[in-house]
Amino acid sequence: MTLVLVLVVPALAFPWGAAAVTRRLARVLPPREACWALTAAALLMAGGTIAALVGLFHVPFLASLEHVPLPRVLEVWPAAVPAAVAAGLVMLVQAGLLLRRWFRHRAVLEHAWQLAAQGTCDGDVVVVPGNDVDAFALPGYRGRGGRVVVSSGMLRALKPGEREVLLAHERAHLSGRHHLLSVVVDLSTAVHPALRSLRESLGFHLERWADEAAAAAVGNRKLAAAAIARAALAGSRERNTSRGYPLLSVTTGPVPQRVEALLLPEPAGLRAGTHRARVLGLAATVAGSALAALALAYGLHEYVEYAAIGVRGD
Template identity: 60%
Template sequence: MTLVLVLVLVLAALVFPWAAAAAARRMASALPPREACAAITGAAVLAAAGTGAALVGLAHVPFLALFEGLSLARVAAAWPAALPVAGVAAAVLAAQLVLVARRWSGHRSLLARTWADTADAEAEGDLLVVTGENPDAFALPGRGLRAGRVVVTRAMLQVLNARERRVLVAHERAHLAGRHHLLSVTVHLAAAVHPALRVLGPVLDFHLERWADESAAEAVGDRRLAATALARAALAGASAGRAARGPLLSVSTGPVPQRVQALLGPLPTRPAAPSAQAAVAGLGLAVLACTVSAAAVAYGLHEYVELASRAIRGH
């Protein structure tokens, strides 16, 4: 295993996430919402894992050298780039771990604050009605022994009629039932590992909302009513400045016109068009390349250290 091949494998593991992200976006546009969310999350996790494995492979070169009984000074003399590269990789890994930990802590803090803010809300089953001048509604995931709740402000309830309120509540309940916040948080954390994965967050948010839209339409049995209710609720929520908030998924997340248009069209089905098949194949190849190349990095670096060991020892 030559140094050139090792560098090629490392480059592949770090570059392929860009291809995986592009393929995942294309594939998601050709799939029903539920499958699209699974594809985006899977691609993000595999690409992040491949990047992390590549960095671990680079960072542990000095440890492999010590395992082979070589001093770092002798390894540096035979391979001058070994220690600087390992140091950079270790620094990047440390930064990634800090960023992931901060994002996770931010999500947990947000949930804790939101649960505290809704402590005095009026409970109606799984529905929490809170006071507030701004129309708002979102799915509040469970915390500890408390199950998830649908949080709606009185101002939002006043915007909608009785039938439209059924759609709104069904939409947010779909977020809770599908545990959509876990998918959202997973992709958000994966984006801390590789910058290519940042584009998948908004794409996932849109398809999560589409998934909840379709579930709400199925619950009320009227796609046109669902489109009207979600458009009105989303526009009202947008006027309150609602933005995507990770684990707190709101009905106003994502491009509302595209969501309404989709509800006014036919029920989404899995296409069999060649373009969709090509997108599936592209995504599979991209994530497979990430995983295989990252796994090969560790093996390749070990082989290179052994090669350096024999060269240093003169046999």
């Protein structure tokens, strides 16, 4: 039992520390690289958690494959069946949460497309009438291409140059397919609670990625900063509470930090030495999670083998 706990507990606890390391890594990477690092880490940690639970769940079945009677397994590890049942229940809860989140994402898309149908389409931009101050990137759905949805109220709140920034920002979300990254990380939070912090961090860096793209498109970082600040202030009066993943908007995230970043020079690549150190840090995180999952599977198999040898010896 001690060996199994030594294998399972670290595998399930690993994401708490790895999430903190990944968030720190994201803070020193350029926005695009930070987003990919956060998404990859979330996938890896979710996969490692599932591998640990599946391995624990399969202990009685592995024993049967090794022709070890269940009473013998319980003699060696009395908690084998309760632990397997607990792992199975956790996986059922995870599956339920994943389905719930997935259907919520689809419902948000359905509602957003219904809203877009009420507006006037001009190329990839849909202008929705009304006094609400809102704008968001609407991903493609059921054969329809992505759109930038903006309300008349938002257009009135911005100056002409600022409107260009707004549209460039939302188009960057669409062209970069940022909604896919956000959905992947949001779904991963159903697997392990430690990954919720990665979802928050990813939201900020996705907005920073789109901010930098918008600033580059208009060629004026100060104008981009002013447009984002004005859009956020105007939009804060009326929030559309029905929005959420997978929709992304210029008015979300910690706006003061985003504006401050735009008032600084464009982020460049890290110095070679620092970059290598950060990459090695992420690689160590990846390797640690992979080794934990492999060690778990191997250790459980060896544990059952040990029980089989004991039975044969008897």
